[in-house]
Amino acid sequence: MTSNERVIDVTDLRRVYGDSRRGSFEAVRGVSFSVGRGELFALLGTNGAGKTSTVELLEGLAAPAGGRVRVLGHDPYTERDRVRPRIGVMLQEGGFPAELNVAETVRMWAGCTSGARPVAEALDMVGLTGRGTVRVKQLSGGEKRRLDLALALLGRPEVLFLDEPTTGLDAEGRRETWELVRALRADGTTVLLTTHYLEEAEALADRLAILHEGRIAAEGRVDEVVAAQPSHITFELPDGYHLGDLPPLGPLGVTGHELTGRLVRLRTDELQRAATGVLLWARDAGVELRRLDVRGASLEEAFLRIARDAKDETGQRDEQRAKEMAA
Known part of the structure; x- marks a missing residue:
């Protein structure tokens, strides 16, 4: 205060x-x-x-x-x-x-x-x-x-x-x-x-x-x-490449990922380290990462994640309560 x-x-x-x-x-x-x-x-x-x-x-x-x-x-x-x-x-x-x-x-x-x-x-x-x-x-x-x-x-x-x-x-x-x-x-x-x-x-x-x-x-x-929320790196997989062709993500500080079609979204608490690793891989592979977006955590993302997590928690409590009432 x-x-x-x-x-x-x-x-x-x-x-x-x-x-x-x-x-x-x-x-x-x-x-x-x-x-x-x-x-x-x-x-x-x-x-x-x-x-x-x-x-x-x-x-x-x-x-x-x-x-x-x-x-x-x-x-x-x-x-x-x-x-x-x-x-x-x-x-x-x-x-x-x-x-x-x-x-x-x-x-x-x-x-x-x-x-x-x-x-x-x-x-x-x-x-x-x-x-x-x-x-x-x-x-x-x-x-x-x-x-x-x-x-x-x-x-x-x-x-x-x-x-x-x-x-x-x-x-x-x-x-x-x-x-x-x-x-x-x-x-x-x-x-x-x-x-x-x-x-x-x-x-x-x-x-x-x-x-x-x-x-x-x-x-x-x-x-x-x-700061309690992760940063994100988003890009489209180059033609002919798959998720497994990326370098090992754990050593880059990546804590999770999502794949939607060809679009990869990486979560990390070490944005500079993760982004550097991905960009060096792209350079060495001679490929262009289209739709590349490197974004630090924001209040909007924190708000949406907290609201979503709280909603999931509420749903789990309600489901547990319903099971107890039915037992």
């Missing part, structure tokens, strides 16, 4: 929808993590993994079914009056009065916010200067997300919750938002981010957790999570 101070502290957090009579669903199943002051922590996961359900508990929008959550040392649900003035919240979807213009919307929100920034400053921060007189209903989807962010930043929050902040933004708008978030973090703001854009998490996060079916499947610094 960036600081020894735990600004967000979550222990065995649980959230349940429904009730015992009509049936219930446990969306968050014993999640634990902490976030230090000035740190940007990303929560990742597929749809239905429990990201938004978790964040809503941290924001104090609902009481947990079990476990403990503290934000700035307080329970965000039972001590909402002590937490709410010090946090900023950007929900997945904001609801604005359609007939108000942008400046009126910010001014209305500022009237409910302690120590609010001036309207012009808030609009300038998110690139909406010059759009103040435009009605909300006339804004594009990306501009509405910028307005959401402006309202989240009005109170100069110590902790900022960003739920899918760049959805609907074009590439330029996304990059501008990243720079703003980096500047806020540099000023000491603690940020908890959920996003479907893995590139965004990789670019911004100090640490992250990957959720699957309400549980944390992986957690750590971005480089740690990525």
